[in-house]
Amino acid sequence: MVKDPVCGMELDERDVRFTSEYQGRTYSFCSLACKKKFDENPGMYLRGMEA
Numbered sequence: 001m002v003k004d005p006v007c008g009m010e011l012d013e014r015d016v017r018f019t020s021e022y023q024g025r026t027y028s029f030c031s032l033a034c035k036k037k038f039d040e041n042p043g044m045y046l047r048g049m050e051a
């Protein structure tokens, strides 16, 4: 499973249709809306995931 950094939803990576690359890593999203939010401000969503 992978986690959508925007809404926190757990996703099956085989089922992911929306992804973005940022700083050499690939992030997965449940929807185009989440992908767009991430693309606008990736740092804001990643800050909470580092812990």
Ligand SMILES: [Zn+2]
Pocket: 004, 006, 007, 008, 009, 029, 030, 031, 034
């Ligand atoms: Zn989402």
